[in-house]
Amino acid sequence: MSLLIKFINRAVDSGLIIKLLKKLPFISRLLVVAAIALIFGYLPLDGSFRRTYISENALMPNQAYSQFRETEWNIVRGFRNEIKDLKVWNIDIRNKIVSNWLQDYSLETSIYKTNIISDVSGDHNSEVLYGILNGQRCDGTEAMVICAPWFNSEMEYNVGGVSVAIALTRFFTNWPIWSKNIILVIPETPGVDLRKWVESYHNELKLTGGTIESAMVLDYPSESDSFDYLDVEYIGLNGALPNLDLVNTALHIAENEGIKISINGMKSFEKDQNNFKNRLHHISNGIQKMAMAGLYPLKGHEAFSGWRIQAITLKAVGNSGNHDITTFGRVPEAVTRSVNNLLEKFHQSFFFYLLLSPKLFVSIASYLPAAILVTVAFAGMSIDSLTKTNILKNDAVETFDFEIIVALVFYLISIALSLSYSKIINLLRNKNLNFDQQGKFLLIIQVFFLFTSYMIYKPTKKTYHMLKSIAFMHLSLVLTLLLALNFGLAFIMGVLAFPMTFIDFEKENKTKQRLLLLVSNPFIAIFCMCSWIEDKWTWTIFNVMSSSWENLGCWTWPIVCCSWLTTWILLVIASGYSPSNEKKRM
Amino acid sequence: MAVLFSLFTLIVVVSTRYFLIPSLLGLDSNANLLQYLDVLFNTPYTSYKTLKECIIMLNYNGNSNLGSNLNQAPLYVSFFNVIPERLHFYIFCLFDIGSFYYIIQITNNRNEKELGPNSSIKLILYLLNPLIYINLLMKTTFVIIQFCIIMAIYHIQQSKSTKSINIAALMFAVVTYLDIYNLGLVLVLFNFIKDNKSLFLASYGSVFTIFMAVSFKLQPTFIMNNIVSKILFKEQYPNIGLWWYFFIEMFQEYRDFFKFVFNCYCYIFVLPIFIRFKNYSLQAFVILFTWITAFKPYPTIGELGFILLVFVYWFDLRIIEHKLIMCLLIIHSIILLPVFYHLWITIGSGNSNFFYALTLVYVVSVVLILLGMIKSVLYWEYEDDHQIVSTENKSETEINKQEKLNLVSVQ
Numbered sequence: 001m002s003l004l005i006k007f008i009n010r011a012v013d014s015g016l017i018i019k020l021l022k023k024l025p026f027i028s029r030l031l032v033v034a035a036i037a038l039i040f041g042y043l044p045l046d047g048s049f050r051r052t053y054i055s056e057n058a059l060m061p062n063q064a065y066s067q068f069r070e071t072e073w074n075i076v077r078g079f080r081n082e083i084k085d086l087k088v089w090n091i092d093i094r095n096k097i098v099s100n101w102l103q104d105y106s107l108e109t110s111i112y113k114t115n116i117i118s119d120v121s122g123d124h125n126s127e128v129l130y131g132i133l134n135g136q137r138c139d140g141t142e143a144m145v146i147c148a149p150w151f152n153s154e155m156e157y158n159v160g161g162v163s164v165a166i167a168l169t170r171f172f173t174n175w176p177i178w179s180k181n182i183i184l185v186i187p188e189t190p191g192v193d194l195r196k197w198v199e200s201y202h203n204e205l206k207l208t209g210g211t212i213e214s215a216m217v218l219d220y221p222s223e224s225d226s227f228d229y230l231d232v233e234y235i236g237l238n239g240a241l242p243n244l245d246l247v248n249t250a251l252h253i254a255e256n257e258g259i260k261i262s263i264n265g266m267k268s269f270e271k272d273q274n275n276f277k278n279r280l281h282h283i284s285n286g287i288q289k290m291a292m293a294g295l296y297p298l299k300g301h302e303a304f305s306g307w308r309i310q311a312i313t314l315k316a317v318g319n320s321g322n323h324d325i326t327t328f329g330r331v332p333e334a335v336t337r338s339v340n341n342l343l344e345k346f347h348q349s350f351f352f353y354l355l356l357s358p359k360l361f362v363s364i365a366s367y368l369p370a371a372i373l374v375t376v377a378f379a380g381m382s383i384d385s386l387t388k389t390n391i392l393k394n395d396a397v398e399t400f401d402f403e404i405i406v407a408l409v410f411y412l413i414s415i416a417l418s419l420s421y422s423k424i425i426n427l428l429r430n431k432n433l434n435f436d437q438q439g440k441f442l443l444i445i446q447v448f449f450l451f452t453s454y455m456i457y458k459p460t461k462k463t464y465h466m467l468k469s470i471a472f473m474h475l476s477l478v479l480t481l482l483l484a485l486n487f488g489l490a491f492i493m494g495v496l497a498f499p500m501t502f503i504d505f506e507k508e509n510k511t512k513q514r515l516l517l518l519v520s521n522p523f524i525a526i527f528c529m530c531s532w533i534e535d536k537w538t539w540t541i542f543n544v545m546s547s548s549w550e551n552l553g554c555w556t557w558p559i560v561c562c563s564w565l566t567t568w569i570l571l572v573i574a575s576g577y578s579p580s581n582e583k584k585r586m
Numbered sequence: 587m588a589v590l591f592s593l594f595t596l597i598v599v600v601s602t603r604y605f606l607i608p609s610l611l612g613l614d615s616n617a618n619l620l621q622y623l624d625v626l627f628n629t630p631y632t633s634y635k636t637l638k639e640c641i642i643m644l645n646y647n648g649n650s651n652l653g654s655n656l657n658q659a660p661l662y663v664s665f666f667n668v669i670p671e672r673l674h675f676y677i678f679c680l681f682d683i684g685s686f687y688y689i690i691q692i693t694n695n696r697n698e699k700e701l702g703p704n705s706s707i708k709l710i711l712y713l714l715n716p717l718i719y720i721n722l723l724m725k726t727t728f729v730i731i732q733f734c735i736i737m738a739i740y741h742i743q744q745s746k747s748t749k750s751i752n753i754a755a756l757m758f759a760v761v762t763y764l765d766i767y768n769l770g771l772v773l774v775l776f777n778f779i780k781d782n783k784s785l786f787l788a789s790y791g792s793v794f795t796i797f798m799a800v801s802f803k804l805q806p807t808f809i810m811n812n813i814v815s816k817i818l819f820k821e822q823y824p825n826i827g828l829w830w831y832f833f834i835e836m837f838q839e840y841r842d843f844f845k846f847v848f849n850c851y852c853y854i855f856v857l858p859i860f861i862r863f864k865n866y867s868l869q870a871f872v873i874l875f876t877w878i879t880a881f882k883p884y885p886t887i888g889e890l891g892f893i894l895l896v897f898v899y900w901f902d903l904r905i906i907e908h909k910l911i912m913c914l915l916i917i918h919s920i921i922l923l924p925v926f927y928h929l930w931i932t933i934g935s936g937n938s939n940f941f942y943a944l945t946l947v948y949v950v951s952v953v954l955i956l957l958g959m960i961k962s963v964l965y966w967e968y969e970d971d972h973q974i975v976s977t978e979n980k981s982e983t984e985i986n987k988q989e990k991l992n993l994v995s996v997q
Contacts, residue, residue, distance in 0.1 A: 240933060240935070308933065352935065383910065477917065477918070477921055480918055481925055484925060484926065484929060484936070
């Protein structure tokens with residue numbers, strides 16, 4: 001410790017610290033560049049990633065021969081014909097019929113009714129059918145979920161998925177090997193109703209089968225016997241990822257069955273994993289999905305995140321190809337048998353990772369520094385502004401003077417304002433605007449606020465720097481809070497908000513500064529990013545964000561409102577400052 | 587006009603602090619956002635949850651000797667048993683107002699050494715201190731301990747009258763009764779008293795004995811459940827202290843030795859601080875309190891709130907360097923502690939190492955504060971010994987060159 005203090009003293013004496021403090025804006029820009037370079041330049045490079053492996057020995061994927069073969073073919077087809085005919089009926093009749101089938105196979109079934117209030121998809125009633133197959137060697141404390149929604153995320157009738165799920169469960173009843181319960185869940189859609197079911201499974205449902213260890217959502221919308229390739233989705237809400245072992249197990253099994261595999265809808269089988277560009281493509285797609293989970297129609301596995309459930313979605317894409325529907329069924333069969341082997345919960349392998357291809361990954365230690373660098377960059381900008389207020393100097397007698405208290409009061413006001421912003425969509429909802437108009441209205445408010453506020457209030461120099469300092473420190477702290485929870489969101493928020501740090505109202509060219517503020521406005525930046533990704537104007541994105549916070553518990557909306565927006569409002573308040581005005585005051 | 591204004595401020599403060607924000611948040615701290623901060627502010631010995639448990643067990647068949655998890659002091663439990671449950675929060679509020687009142691009193695008769703912020707800023711600092719406020723919302727025992735400490739300090743500073751000494755002794759008996767780890771502070775309190783030391787000792791000893799005797803009559807198991815289990819690390823829930831982690835890793839055979847070592851470590855500086863800072867009794871008290879808080883088995887962040895407050899009040903902040911690093915360390919550790927706890931306990935994707943690493947960072951920040959305190963006191967002592975009138979008359983560079991670098995060799 002004394003050595004460290006000696007070192008610091010020497011650094012102070014030599015004036016190094018002062019020099020560094022002067023260079024802080026440059027350093028923090030350098031840090032952000034380094035962060036971006038780390039993610040998009042270094043990670044996809046050879047030597048910075050590893051090949052995936054099964055870490056938990058008990059899993060033993062595909063060690064046993066998969067039995068879901070020709071014998072079951074006609075059974076699957078039979079179910080498929082029946083289910084195809086069920087499409088015309090309402091959900092309650094469909095569920096009643098399927099529930100009768102399941103009861104014939106000695107499953108205990110129950111129907112969970114829920115009422116969904118959502119302004120995006122509209123209010124409606126929905127119900128979830130679920131049945132529990134009691135494992136013969138099971139003490140009823142653990143369970144595995146197989147889920148097949150009636151309609152998938154694209155609102156196609158999931159005829160293959162439901163029939164495979166039912167046939168598979170029927171097939172499982174013949175086996176004496178299950179040491180965990182198997183729960184078959186059939187919701188109407190993989191979205192809010194499934195989420196509500198998972199929520200009430202952990203709170204109030206009468207018929208339960210123990211803690212859910214793993215969940216697989218089967219998605220096979222085509223009526224054809226064959227499919228092109230298998231797509232595995234795994235990125236959950238709020239940055240939750242399933243244990244890498246489960247993803248690996250599924251991919252490993254599918255590959256052993258000879259199926260072409262893909263992750264996150266990337267068609268990975270077409271892309272050579274030895275190619276830098278393909279790995280880069282996978283990593284950027286992964287980060288983007290992590291940040292925006294919950295803003296698109298749910299695939300299904302997202303509904304399970306937050307309860308220590310490892311969940312993935314298996315989606316069969318296409319209707320030609322060499323793989324037939326029982327091959328698709330053998331993947332969940334083998335995964336279920338692997339998970340069945342587990343003696344402990346998933347704890348080996350990684351919970352934080354990015355996949356660069358189905359077989360390559362980087363763990364948290366490699367990519368987390370990028371998010372840390374971004375937060376440090378914001379903290380650096382904050383300290384830079386703080387040094388300009390002179391309150392760090394030891395000779396300042398009055399640490400708290402009026403100008404600083406003004407800044408603190410503005411901080412409290414902007415927090416209150418941004419908290420109320422999270423409700424603004426709810427206020428707009430009841431007016432006679434449609435979703436597009438609501439989104440446009442919100443964006444126009446931002447522009448209006450930006451270009452009028454400086455006429456009302458003009459801060460003094462000290463207040464201006466203090467406001468900036470508080471703003472950047474606030475964002476830096478929120479990013480720190482997020483970086484282990486939801487890396488993707490923290491990183492993307494940090495990078496998109498970074499243009500804020502370039503603003504400097506001590507310069508006379510105000511228009512450029514205002515444009516920078518405009519670009520870094522949370523709503524405008526998010527809108528532009530989503531429109532760019534979707535390749536169309538996504539005016540409804542704010543309604544989607546708000547409703548996914550209310551219905552799914554997806555944090556993106558409150559976090560954007562309470563961190564980025566607060567910072568932005570503070571900077572807009574600070575934007576009234578101009579040096580010429582200051583001279584007049586003197 | 588001034589009276590009207592202060593009355594108005596008082597009304598605003600009381601209504602927001604004690605009524606508006608609690609009602610917005612909801613009084614049950616397990617149901618609102620505060621549940622994420624549970625690990626920071628609550629230990630089995632201070633939490634409101636165990637208090638309620640104790641009250642239920644007290645009323646259950648009149649037999650309160652059941653169970654080893656009745657970790658609260660019996661008199662404390664009996665006191666809250668008398669009061670209806672919905673009024674409990676307002677009792678804590680009364681104690682909060684009490685500590686606020688005595689803080690004002692202490693601030694009013696400060697000595698000329700303390701050059702910190704002026705008194706109105708000090709009051710704002712108390713009111714806006716989020717740690718103290720959340721501690722109040724959590725209804726932990728430390729709200730009462732804090733009140734008693736502040737009141738004891740106020741009264742013992744006027745140690746001329748016997749009445750004040752008796753009150754201070756009574757208050758400090760409550761402090762040690764509620765948390766036995768504060769026992770070492772009694773020794774430092776003797777620094778405040780010029781004469782009448784035996785009176786303080788006698789009245790403190792008798793009150794403390796009476797408390798213990800009555801508690802033993804009420805509930806004989808409390809010695810085991812409250813005092814011994816605290817010292818012997820019986821309730822090993824994860825907390826922000828340093829030692830719980832050792833006991834989830836360690837073999838049974840070594841535990842007794844380390845229990846002994848850790849307790850010794852917590853108390854090893856009582857005598858040195860008592861002797862070394864004899865002339866700076868208030869500061870010595872705070873330094874020892876900080877040391878014990880950093881290294882006792884069940885610390886909470888609420889105590890840090892009190893430490894930070896008096897750190898700003900009673901030490902010369904201009905002497906202390908690296909304030910920025912201190913601030914950043916404290917803020918980041920307080921933000922990341924609940925996150926890593928959440929990752930470990932709720933989501934299950936992190937593990938205990940994440941959380942423990944952050945408790946290490948937290949303790950480093952507390953120790954930095956401790957170093958700052960000691961440096962400040964040493965500097966004053968140096969000034970007094972060398973008859974330096976005031977630092978304000980000299981230019982900054984001169985101070986840097988001459989006195990500051992000599993600090994290491996201060997006798």
